[in-house]
Amino acid sequence: MKLNYNKAEFTAAYGKFSQIPAPERIEIAFAGHSNVGKSTLINKLFNRKNLARVSSVPGKTATINFYGLENIYFVDLPGYGYAKVAKSEKERWAGLIEGYLSSDRDIRLVFMLVDMRHAPTKDDLHMINYLIDTEMPFVLVLTKADKLNKTERAKRMEAFNTEIPYFDEMHVIPFSSQTFEGVEELRSIVEDIASDEEQEEDTEE
16 A cells, blocks of 8 residues: 655644544554654655654653554654653653553554664663563664664674664665655655555455
């Protein structure tokens, strides 16, 4: 199913999980550390400059943001792990993320973003382990790939093998907002999910 990404629209932002209305469509979520580049990735995916507001201040996405396109909601979860935030605010974010991921919403996939230049943080590993333990389907997206040369990149990929559990069994996509690396692969995954859902709807009818 070919999607017209330019038609994606910002739908709503929620500061508490209890505010989110009941699910109407299938959902694809984006998770990752503050400043890992989630908003940038969403904008590249939809070929838009400012659909998701990119902030130079880490930890700015303090809400769950929903974007609608065709039969899918794309869900931008708050960036976790930002140090300069009050403990109560961190707990609210954790509640939002965990509330969302452990709910009975129809989450078909999580794009789990990790900065390719560095070892995953403790929070990254906590999230990856959570996704593995709950058997939530996810794809590991390694952001800022253009910042590494060929040698550095090979070293990081080798290091990830020891840093991330089951790394060699994961679907991994290096991504760059500068060179567009990974964009088409991400879109083809999204389109496969959209097609599967369309077929399911046709079968139900």
